[in-house]
Amino acid sequence: MTKAPILVVAGVLTDGDSILITQRFDSEGGLWEFPGGKVESGEREPDALARELWEELEIRVKVGVYLTETLHHYPTKSILLRSYRCEQLEGDITLHCHQAKAWVTQSELDDYLFSDADKPLVELLKRK
Numbered sequence: 001m002t003k004a005p006i007l008v009v010a011g012v013l014t015d016g017d018s019i020l021i022t023q024r025f026d027s028e029g030g031l032w033e034f035p036g037g038k039v040e041s042g043e044r045e046p047d048a049l050a051r052e053l054w055e056e057l058e059i060r061v062k063v064g065v066y067l068t069e070t071l072h073h074y075p076t077k078s079i080l081l082r083s084y085r086c087e088q089l090e091g092d093i094t095l096h097c098h099q100a101k102a103w104v105t106q107s108e109l110d111d112y113l114f115s116d117a118d119k120p121l122v123e124l125l126k127r128k
């Protein structure tokens, strides 16, 4: 039987022309992604995203417009990745769950290796 996909929310924060991306630890594959995480049972997606960005980056955000979703099947699990624009309200970014962060322009996104689930979002951001 196929397992239900894991619902994951990801935030796209911008500063001028730059977009924030974060890198998972090498022990987790070392790929780049958009910060966020799993939605807990009963949680609204924007609340989950705001919680994750606080836990992962120590920033308070306002979750804005929904961008896109991708259903991606990894060998051991399926992820439904739903992304939203976010606006930083408070705090200085402190990494708790990633080994690095980068602020990149649209054209620089291609220089980073993203999780497969993120590729449609990356393509969307390159066109925006």
Ligand SMILES: Nc1nc2c([nH]c(=O)n2[C@H]2C[C@H](O)[C@@H](COP(=O)(O)OP(=O)(O)OP(=O)(O)O)O2)c(=O)[nH]1
Binding pocket: 008, 009, 010, 032, 033, 034, 035, 036, 037, 038, 039, 052, 079, 081, 115, 116, 117, 118
């Ligand atoms: N946050 C995030 N996760 C992503 C992205 N792309 C992608 O495939 N994933 C996957 C990696 C993980 O398998 C899953 C998210 O798990 P996570 O470990 O970040 O979430 P979490 O903080 O709630 O996890 P945990 O407490 O259970 O460890 O989604 C992305 O852009 N952002």
